[in-house]
Every structure is written in C-alpha cells, then in structure tokens.
Amino acid sequence: MTPSLNLGSQHRWLLSLITLLIVLLSLAPSVRLLIEALSDLGQGSQAPLWKVLNAARTWRALWHSLYTSGLGMLIALVLGSLFAFVITLTDIRGKAWLVFCFMLPMMIPPQVTALSWLQLFGPASPLLKSIGMAPPLGSPQPLYSAEGIALLLGIQSAPLVFLALRTSLLSLPRELIEAARISGARQTQVWGHIILPITRHGLIAGAAMAFISSLGNFGIPAMLGIPAGYYVLPTLIYQRMASFGTGVLAEMAALSLLIGVLALAGVALQQYWMNRSRFGLGGHSGRAHDFSLGRYRPLVTALLVGVLLVILVAPLAALVVSSLVPAMGVPLSVESITLNAYHEVIGRQGATWRAVRNSLWLAGGAALVLMLCSLPLAYRLQRLPPRLQQLTLSAIELPYALPGVVLAIACILLFVRPLPLINLALYGTLGLIFVAYLARFLVVCLKPVSASLAQLDPSLEEAAQLAGAGPWRRLITILLPLIAPSLFAGGLLVFLLAVNELTVSALLWSAGNETLGVLIFNLDEGGESVLASAVSVLVVIMVASLMLSLSLLAPRLPKGVVPWQG
Amino acid sequence: MAGLAIHRVTKQFGDHRAVDDLSLEIAPGEFVALLGPSGCGKTTMLRMLAGFEQISSGTLTLNGTLLASDQHHVPPEQRNMAMVFQSYALWPHMSVADNVGYPLKLRRVQGSEYQRRVAHALEQVALTPYAQRSPQELSGGQRQRVALARCLVTDPDVVLLDEPLANLDRNLRASMEHSFVDFHRRTQATMVYVTHDQSEAMAMADRIAVMRDGALVQWATPETLYREPRSEWVARFIGQGSQLQVAGGAPGQQLNESALMQGLAAPLTARTQPVLVRPEHIRIEAHSPAHSTNPSNLTGRVERLTFRGERYELHLRLSTGEALLAYHHTALNEGQHVAVRLLEGWCLEPDQ
Numbered sequence: 001m002t003p004s005l006n007l008g009s010q011h012r013w014l015l016s017l018i019t020l021l022i023v024l025l026s027l028a029p030s031v032r033l034l035i036e037a038l039s040d041l042g043q044g045s046q047a048p049l050w051k052v053l054n055a056a057r058t059w060r061a062l063w064h065s066l067y068t069s070g071l072g073m074l075i076a077l078v079l080g081s082l083f084a085f086v087i088t089l090t091d092i093r094g095k096a097w098l099v100f101c102f103m104l105p106m107m108i109p110p111q112v113t114a115l116s117w118l119q120l121f122g123p124a125s126p127l128l129k130s131i132g133m134a135p136p137l138g139s140p141q142p143l144y145s146a147e148g149i150a151l152l153l154g155i156q157s158a159p160l161v162f163l164a165l166r167t168s169l170l171s172l173p174r175e176l177i178e179a180a181r182i183s184g185a186r187q188t189q190v191w192g193h194i195i196l197p198i199t200r201h202g203l204i205a206g207a208a209m210a211f212i213s214s215l216g217n218f219g220i221p222a223m224l225g226i227p228a229g230y231y232v233l234p235t236l237i238y239q240r241m242a243s244f245g246t247g248v249l250a251e252m253a254a255l256s257l258l259i260g261v262l263a264l265a266g267v268a269l270q271q272y273w274m275n276r277s278r279f280g281l282g283g284h285s286g287r288a289h290d291f292s293l294g295r296y297r298p299l300v301t302a303l304l305v306g307v308l309l310v311i312l313v314a315p316l317a318a319l320v321v322s323s324l325v326p327a328m329g330v331p332l333s334v335e336s337i338t339l340n341a342y343h344e345v346i347g348r349q350g351a352t353w354r355a356v357r358n359s360l361w362l363a364g365g366a367a368l369v370l371m372l373c374s375l376p377l378a379y380r381l382q383r384l385p386p387r388l389q390q391l392t393l394s395a396i397e398l399p400y401a402l403p404g405v406v407l408a409i410a411c412i413l414l415f416v417r418p419l420p421l422i423n424l425a426l427y428g429t430l431g432l433i434f435v436a437y438l439a440r441f442l443v444v445c446l447k448p449v450s451a452s453l454a455q456l457d458p459s460l461e462e463a464a465q466l467a468g469a470g471p472w473r474r475l476i477t478i479l480l481p482l483i484a485p486s487l488f489a490g491g492l493l494v495f496l497l498a499v500n501e502l503t504v505s506a507l508l509w510s511a512g513n514e515t516l517g518v519l520i521f522n523l524d525e526g527g528e529s530v531l532a533s534a535v536s537v538l539v540v541i542m543v544a545s546l547m548l549s550l551s552l553l554a555p556r557l558p559k560g561v562v563p564w565q566g
Numbered sequence: 567m568a569g570l571a572i573h574r575v576t577k578q579f580g581d582h583r584a585v586d587d588l589s590l591e592i593a594p595g596e597f598v599a600l601l602g603p604s605g606c607g608k609t610t611m612l613r614m615l616a617g618f619e620q621i622s623s624g625t626l627t628l629n630g631t632l633l634a635s636d637q638h639h640v641p642p643e644q645r646n647m648a649m650v651f652q653s654y655a656l657w658p659h660m661s662v663a664d665n666v667g668y669p670l671k672l673r674r675v676q677g678s679e680y681q682r683r684v685a686h687a688l689e690q691v692a693l694t695p696y697a698q699r700s701p702q703e704l705s706g707g708q709r710q711r712v713a714l715a716r717c718l719v720t721d722p723d724v725v726l727l728d729e730p731l732a733n734l735d736r737n738l739r740a741s742m743e744h745s746f747v748d749f750h751r752r753t754q755a756t757m758v759y760v761t762h763d764q765s766e767a768m769a770m771a772d773r774i775a776v777m778r779d780g781a782l783v784q785w786a787t788p789e790t791l792y793r794e795p796r797s798e799w800v801a802r803f804i805g806q807g808s809q810l811q812v813a814g815g816a817p818g819q820q821l822n823e824s825a826l827m828q829g830l831a832a833p834l835t836a837r838t839q840p841v842l843v844r845p846e847h848i849r850i851e852a853h854s855p856a857h858s859t860n861p862s863n864l865t866g867r868v869e870r871l872t873f874r875g876e877r878y879e880l881h882l883r884l885s886t887g888e889a890l891l892a893y894h895h896t897a898l899n900e901g902q903h904v905a906v907r908l909l910e911g912w913c914l915e916p917d918q
C-alpha cells in the first residue's frame with residue numbers, strides 16, 4: 001500500500017538517498033574484494049587467483065572446510081530436528097526452558113564453546129582431574145581433530161536447523177493434522193505422511209544454513225584445528241595473514257573469493273528451498289499440535305535433558321571449574337579453589353578492561369547507529385517495488401551472509417590506504433572494526449523492524465496522513481512508537497552478536513585495540529587457559545542475561561523477532 | 567437408542583466452562599445443526615465429538631459404544647468420523663485425488679477398489695476433471711468440494727462440518743447448501759453441522775440445537791424453532807419478528823387475535839408476558855384508520871419503510887409505544903397512520 005499522495009517531496013528524496021548510500025556501503029567491500037581477487041589475471045600463472053588455485057594447501061583447506069562443515073551439518077540436523085519436532089509438536093513439559101537452553105550454544109561465542117569443550121576433555125582437564133577420571137598425561141586431546149571440530153560446529157549450528165524447522169512447523173495449520181487424524185491416521189502416520197513432507201523444505205533450508213554458518217566459523221577451527229595443524233579456509237587465511245601481513249593481501253582476496261562463492265551458493269540454495277516451503281497454507285496456524293507422548297513422556301524428556309546436559313551443561317561446568325583452579329592441571333578441591341583468575345582478569349590485567357571497554361563501545365555504538373538507520377531504511381524499503389526491494393535486501397544481507405573472514409579481508413583492502421580527500425586512516429584503529437560491524441550487522445537490526453512494519457495496518461499511517469501529519473511527523477509520532485519494541489530488540493541482537501564477535505576482529509585488531517573475542521583467543525593461545533576460562537564465564541553470564549532480557553521483551557514483539565521464542 | 571448420544575457433557579478450560587452439561591440424542595442419518603453466536607461453545611462441542619478435545623465430564627456414545635468420558639478417550643483416528651473444516655484443510659503436498667484417497671490408504675484399500683472409490687467420490691462432487699490438480703490451483707468452492715469428497719470416500723458413521731461455508735461468497739453458499747443436502751440424502755450419513763448463521767441451519771438441518779454460553783437453549787426442528795421459540799433470546803436469534811409485552815398467557819402458549827388485543831389493552835404494569843408476533847401474522851389497513859371496521863382500534867405510525875423486492879418492510883410504532891415489524895405489498899408514506907391487526911402471537915420465557 002503506497003500512500004500515493006504527496007510523495008514526490010523532499011523527504012522521499014532524502015530517504016532514497018540514505019537507502020542508496022547504505023546499499024553502496026554494503027556492496028563496497030565485496031566489490032573491492034572482487035576487483036582485487038580478479039586483478040592481474042593477465043599475468044597468467046603469476047596472477048594471485050592462479051597462484052592460490054595452484055597451491056596444494058588451498059585444496060587441502062577446502063576439503064577440510066567441506067568435511068568439517070558437512071559433518072557438522074549432519075550433527076546439527078539430527079540435534080536440531082529432534083528438538084524442533086519434540087518441542088513444537090508434543091505435549092512435553094517445560095518447553096520455554098528447553099528452547100532457551102538449546103538456543104544458548106548459538107549465542108555463546110564459538111571460541112568460548114571451543115574453550116569449554118577443551119576444558120571438558122583431555123589430560124589437563126580440571127573437571128576430569130577433580131573427579132579422578134582424567135586420561136594419563138601425554139594422551140592426545142581428542143578434540144584436536146577434524147571430528148572434534150565438526151562436533152562443535154554441529155552443536156553451535158543446531159539451533160539454526162531448530163529455528164528453520166520450528167518456523168515451518170508453527171506455520172503448519174492445525175487443521176491439516178486434524179484432517180489426517182480424523183481420516184484414520186495414527187500419530188506416527190500423521191508425522192510421516194503429512195508433517196514431514198510439508199516441512200521438508202524447512203528442514204533442508206535449515207541444513208543449508210547450518211552448513212554456511214559452519215563454513216564461515218572461525219573460532220572453533222582456530223582453537224581446535226591450529227594446534228593440530230589442521231587448517232580450514234578461514235583459519236588458513238588467518239594464519240597466512242598473521243605470518244605474512246598485508247603483503248599477501250591479493251592472494252588472500254582470491255582465497256576469500258573462494259569461500260565467498262561457496263557461502264553464497266549455500267545461501268542461494270537455502271533461499272530456493274525456503275521459497276519452495278511456502279505452500280500458501282490456509283487455516284489457523286501458530287498453535288502447537290500437542291501430540292500426546294503418553295507413557296513415553298518421561299523417556300523423551302530424559303533424552304532431551306540428557307542431550308542438553310552433554311552439549312551445554314557439562315562443557316560449561318568444565319569451564320567454570322577451570323576458572324576456579326589456581327593453574328591448569330591442578331584438580332579442584334576445597335583447598336585449591338580460588339578466585340584468583342577473576343581477580344587477575346578484573347583487577348590486574350589491563351588488557352581485559354581495555355578489551356571489555358573496546359567491545360562494549362563497538363557493540364553499543366554499532367547497535368545505536370544501526371537502530372537509527374533501520375527505521376528510515378525499512379520505511380523506504382517497504383515502498384519500493386518488490387523486485388527492487390529484493391535486490392536491495394540482498395545487497396544489505398551480503399556482508400552478513402559472507403563469512404566473517406571474507407568481510408575482514410575486504411575491509412582491509414578497502415581501508416588499507418588512508419581515505420582519499422579527508423585523508424583519514426582507518427587501518428589499525430578501532431574505527432575499522434566499527435565500520436566492519438556496521439556493514440555486517442545492519443541486516444540483523446533491519447529484519448525485525450521490517451517485519452514489524454510489514455505487519456502494521458497501512459491504514460494507521462493513512463489515517464494520520466488524512467489528519468494532516470506530514471511524512472516525518474508520521475514516522476516519529478505514529479510509526480516509531482509502534483515499531484519501538486522491534487527496533488530495540490534489533491539493537492539488542494546486534495549488541496549480543498557484536499560484543500562477542502571474533503571472526504572479523506581477529507583479522508582487524510591491533511595492539512591496544514583488542515576486542516573481548518580476541519582477548520579470549522589470545523589468552524588461550526598464550527597458554528593462559530585459566531584466565532581465558534574466567535573471562536569466558538563472565539561472557540557466558542552476560543550472554544545469558546542479555547538473552548533473558550530479550551525474552552522478557554518478547555511478548556511485545558512480532559512473532560519471530562526473538563529467535564528462541566515461537 | 568442407536569446413533570450419537572451426548573449425555574451431560576461439560577468442557578472446562580481453566581475457569582471458563584465452554585460447554586455446560588449438554589445432552590443431545592442424534593438419530594442415525596439425521597442432519598443436525600449446532601447453532602449459536604460465536605463463543606457459545608458449538609465448535610468446542612464439535613471438536614469433542616471428533617476427539618480433538620477431551621471431555622471434562624459426561625459421556626459420548628456412538629451406536630452404543632462409548633467414545634469418550636472423563637476416564638476414557640477414543641482417539642480421533644479410531645472413531646470412523648469425517649470432518650469438513652472451515653479452512654478446507656487440504657494437504658498441499660498431495661494432488662486432489664491423493665487428498666481424497668488418503669483415508670482409504672489408511673484403511674488399506676488398494677488397487678482397482680481404491681481407484682474406483684476415489685473416482686466415485688470425485689464424480690459425486692463433480693470434480694473428476696480436477697483429479698490430478700494440486701489443491702492450490704482450485705477455487706474456494708472447489709476446495710470445499712474436495713474436502714467433501716474426502717469425507718464421502720470412507721462411508722463414515724458421522725460427518726462433522728465446522729462452519730464450512732464461512733469462507734465462501736454468498737452465491738456459492740447457496741449452491742453449496744444444495745450440495746450438502748444432496749450429499750446427506752445420498753449417503754444417509756449422520757451429520758453434525760456447526761454454524762452461527764441461522765438461515766443456513768434452517769435451510770439444511772432436520773433438527774437444530776441452539777446453544778448459548780455453553781448450554782443448550784432449545785433442541786427442535788426448524789419449523790418448531792421458528793413458530794415456537796422458547797425464550798426471548800431464541801426468538802430474537804431466529805427469524806424476524808417483534809416482541810410485545812402483554813397481560814395474561816404463559817410461556818409456551820399461543821394467543822389468538824382477541825387474547826392479544828385484550829392483553830395489549832391492559833394497564834402497563836399488568837403487561838409482563840413477552841409475546842412474539844411474526845410479521846406474517848400482522849395485517850395492515852392503510853386507508854382511513856379512524857373509520858376502520860377494526861373492532862380493537864389498534865393503530866400505528868409508519869416510522870420507516872424498506873423495499874425488499876417482493877414486499878415492503880414496515881417499521882411501525884404502535885399507539886401504545888411498542889415497535890412492530892410488518893410486511894405490506896405496496897409502498898406507504900413515512901409518518902402515515904395505519905390500522906393494525908395482530909392475528910396470533912407466541913408467549914416466550916423471559917430472559918434472566
């Protein structure tokens with residue numbers, strides 16, 4: 001519904017200009033990367049792209065990436081669909097808590113996940129030592145392997161499968177299931193004949209998302225793979241950049257292009273299946289279907305709780321135990337328990353405070369700026385013709401869909417030289433990370449706002465227009481109050497993601513400009529596992545409380561804004 | 567008695583009593599409508615019949631077999647019922663023929679028998695050419711007919727219909743009403759039809775259960791419901807008519823012309839009995855009411871006139887102050903005075 005009157009005026013131009021600017025800024029890094037990667041193709045075998053394609057390590061890392069992401073996807077598929085089907089369709093108790101606990105691994109930064117699992121296994125595990133079950137010294141850490149990486153990738157991305165499938169299941173009209181029941185189908189037959197075929201596309205789309213997310217994951221393969229010399233594409237780029245600096249930028253751009261193409265192919269596949277899954281279902285949807293588990297309920301509940309104990313509680317417990325021991329390898333006991341690590345990180349380590357401050361500034365600033373951009377942008381987008389709207393959205397989504405390493409390389413390329421005209425050097429400053437965050441998380445903030453705006457009855461604004469309110473006035477007095485909860489939720493989501501971000505900042509940080517994600521990674525790399533654990537515990541507490549505050553906001557938001565609430 | 571028996575069924579949702587101590591005996595092959603305004607519990611009752619909701623107390627039996635009580639619950643798939651949903655509930659991943667044939671597959675009907683019965687069901691709703699289409703390609707009326715064919719195919723004991731015409735436009739409704747009646751005549755299935763539209767219920771059902779706030783208000787044939795509604799509320803809900811207060815008479819009694827006139831002539835305080843007068847029982851004399859031969863001298867003023875094609879609807883104000891709805895074959899002037907005769911009236915139970 002485009003209000004047809006009075007739109008040729010100045011506010012429209014201004015909004016269009018903002019939109020155009022944002023689209024260009026979203027596209028700029030990718031375009032710059034593409035130019036760099038394809039440069040000097042005329043040099044034949046000396047061109048960076050050819051050099052990269054001829055290197056054996058490229059293909060080895062590509063295979064590693066595909067293997068770990070593929071295996072991770074399968075694990076995510078099993079875990080995610082188990083939880084989605086049971087929680088959405090059955091009369092199991094405590095659904096809200098199960099969902100919250102299952103979603104938590106997605107929101108915990110990957111380096112923290114990796115660290116907590118490392119604390120759970122291996123000869124030095126304080127938890128295993130404390131209960132006397134540690135393997136003998138010198139035995140290998142089982143997680144330093146391809147399968148270890150895949151397992152953690154699977155756990156981290158299982159919530160994506162869960163969400164995609166749950167959305168499909170919730171939009172499944174109850175009547176379709178009831179019609180099958182009254183036609184004579186038992187619960188299991190309804191599941192096989194009706195539910196699975198209709199939600200199949202959601203399942204496939206979820207699997208594709210899990211694959212893309214695993215492909216771009218940096219924290220887990222970095223913490224588990226680098227010590228074992230097992231490189232995937234993102235860690236290969238990191239390692240080459242760390243060793244050779246900006247001298248190999250052109251080659252890294254070519255490598256990034258390779259991951260970028262893979263990831264975008266995955267996104268295209270996922271979009272395709274998502275669109276296929278829209279059957280245009282009629283009827284009352286959004287209500288759980290309450291299959292009764294009957295006497296199996298205790299068994300199923302025990303299964304889900306058991307899975308959560310293994311994938312969430314045990315590693316976090318190991319993390320907490322590790323943060324309380326005086327040094328790695330010392331078992332936890334009444335005598336040895338100490339808060340020294342917390343004193344150390346909060347009190348003495350200047351780097352910790354600096355990193356916390358940096359991350360809070362970056363995340364808070366990015367959230368604020370993006371919230372400011374999102375309303376006018378979403379408003380203008382809604383009034384574009386559908387095709388153009390789709391294109392614009394794709395451009396904005398690009399920096400988020402690309403793996404973080406790719407965006408980081410692109411940003412380095414874009415800003416490695418001081419900006420022309422204003423002669424502002426961003427490279428080596430926090431500003432570079434800030435710009436990268438803005439590009440990366442814009443879509444996270446925009447999506448809830450767009451969803452809210454699309455749900456609003458256009459007559460609300462039309463009524464204000466007839467009452468004599470001008471465009472800006474309508475935007476501020478009518479739309480803003482109605483959209484505010486979504487806007488706030490979008491900002492909070494951005495904050496949640498940005499404050500723990502590692503992938504982008506791992507390549508963009510410089511001394512004095514560490515972020516929280518980089519800090520944990522560096523502490524662990526430097527052998528300070530106890531300190532890293534202490535910081536991680538604090539991070540997990542912060543994530544959980546942010547998630548809880550979003551949950552409290554959920555009743556005032558449109559459906560689907562808070563990912564872990566139906 | 568065989569058939570579907572609802573005995574003292576109650577459904578409690580938390581504090582809210584959606585269905586309150588409802589009893590109905592439905593004969594085999596009967597077409598029954600559950601009628602009431604939205605929120606009266608009719609849909610909940612239907613869902614309990616289907617087995618989608620458990621009942622809080624009471625019993626449901628079908629041909630002498632217990633379907634549900636507070637202890638016992640036969641799941642929907644074992645009740646041998648069929649249902650037409652308001653949203654049609656056609657499975658989008660199956661063709662029209664597969665949708666219709668699905669209940670047969672579950673009953674292990676295969677091969678030529680399967681083909682024959684699906685073809686027969688589609689033929690009965692005149693959808694044979696659409697067998698291989700997907701449901702999304704059909705119009706609303708066609709989808710509803712697919713849903714009906716899906717019910718036909720297994721010879722269910724009871725067919726449940728949940729406001730099946732609510733999503734269709736007015737013209738289509740009339741033709742679908744015929745389809746349902748034809749369908750019922752051919753199959754002789756017991757049908758329970760939920761609706762809030764009294765004209766739909768009156769046109770199709772053998773008997774109608776009128777519900778209000780979860781309770782049964784009246785259980786009667788459409789004719790009885792129209793001529794002898796039990797209470798003021800039912801009278802307002804079914805058909806058109808005016809309610810007057812008279813002296814004398816008792817609920818459930820019919821009053822003739824003279825009794826009505828007498829009752830109206832009584833002083834206001836004595837007039838405590840509500841009485842329903844249908845417009846077809848009112849005679850209007852338009853000319854010179856002052857010199858009328860009408861012995862009782864009841865007169866009224868025309869307040870409003872509505873053209874309805876075959877007749878005019880007159881909204882009258884009686885000299886005693888009451889509003890009255892009447893029909894007349896020619897137009898009258900607004901403000902004109904007319905003589906009024908009330909031929910008969912039906913005494914109602916007052917609402918609490």
